Structure formats: C-alpha cells, structure tokens
Amino acid sequence: MYVFSARIPPSCTIRGEGVCLERDPGFSLIEVAFAVLVPGGKRAGTVVYRNLSRRRRSAEIGIELYPEYRGCGLGPRAIRAFLGYLFDTMRLRRVWLRVLPDNERAIRCYEKCGFRRVGYGKAYLFVPCLVMEITDEEFRGEVRD
Numbered sequence: 001m002y003v004f005s006a007r008i009p010p011s012c013t014i015r016g017e018g019v020c021l022e023r024d025p026g027f028s029l030i031e032v033a034f035a036v037l038v039p040g041g042k043r044a045g046t047v048v049y050r051n052l053s054r055r056r057r058s059a060e061i062g063i064e065l066y067p068e069y070r071g072c073g074l075g076p077r078a079i080r081a082f083l084g085y086l087f088d089t090m091r092l093r094r095v096w097l098r099v100l101p102d103n104e105r106a107i108r109c110y111e112k113c114g115f116r117r118v119g120y121g122k123a124y125l126f127v128p129c130l131v132m133e134i135t136d137e138e139f140r141g142e143v144r145d
C-alpha cells in the first residue's frame, strides 16, 4: 500500500471550514505551501507543511495570515481544513509545530484546533520554542480520557 501514493499534485485545492487552501505554484525543497483564500478568492495568508516523515507519518506545519486577517477566527479554520487534508488525504498520524512561547494568540489558536503542548525545543537560529502536536485520533475526536 502506498501511504503517500498521492505525491501532491502541482495544483491542489483543499476546501472546508469556509476557507479554500490552494497549492502555491513553485517548488521548494524545504516546505509545501498553500495560499489561504477567503470567499471571493482574496489571499489572506499561507499555510505550509515541512519536515514530512514518511516513516513516522508526521509533518510540521506553520501558518502566517496577513495582518488585516488576524484576530477574527480565520487561523483556526484554515488550520482545521489543513489538518483534514493532512490526516485524511495524506494519512498522517501526527502533526506538530513550533511556536514562540510568548506568541499567545498563536498558542490559543493551536489549542482551539486541538493541539497539545508536548515540551520545548529549538526553532530556527536556535531560538527556544514551544512544541505542540495533535494526532489523527485526537483530530477525529476518537481519543477518550
């Protein structure tokens, strides 16, 4: 079975949560980027995945909305739509991220999407960061206490 048989095609559109994520054309060895489009087709920011591990079925994600689109709930909707794609289409088991510990809005946004804090790590330039993760079961609400 090809877990990642769907090498992602050059054009790929993810819909859900009232947003549309469209694969950015262009090629990067580091990450795969999607434009976050709001109704009407305007670009509101970017979501990416990187550090894809086929063996572990995991990947890291990142998000950046343009300033005028922040603070109105778009971030959590874009991330949930992205998680749906990563877990359901790419069949990942774990999605993780790094966030600066003082980025309270981003941390709250990730918690609203179901991410848990798992510890501390290093971001680029060795800046200390908080590491958060969510599993496919958690995303689907299959984990019971």
Ligand SMILES: CC(C)(COP(=O)(O)OP(=O)(O)OC[C@H]1O[C@@H](n2cnc3c(N)ncnc32)[C@H](O)[C@@H]1OP(=O)(O)O)[C@@H](O)C(=O)NCCC(=O)NCCS
Residues within 6 Å of the ligand: 045, 062, 063, 064, 065, 066, 069, 070, 071, 072, 073, 074, 075, 076, 098, 099, 100, 103, 104, 105, 106, 108, 109, 112
């Ligand atoms: C982080 C980001 C994706 C969040 O998306 P968003 O659409 O702005 O998020 P929301 O509007 O849903 O706000 C998230 C939560 O943070 C809260 N919040 C907003 N500003 C806050 C602040 N200064 N301190 C603490 N919490 C804050 C909101 O109240 C909301 O929680 P609530 O729904 O329980 O009230 C977006 O703000 C962004 O792109 N920021 C710049 C780039 C960035 O920081 N990326 C993350 C790097 S790891």
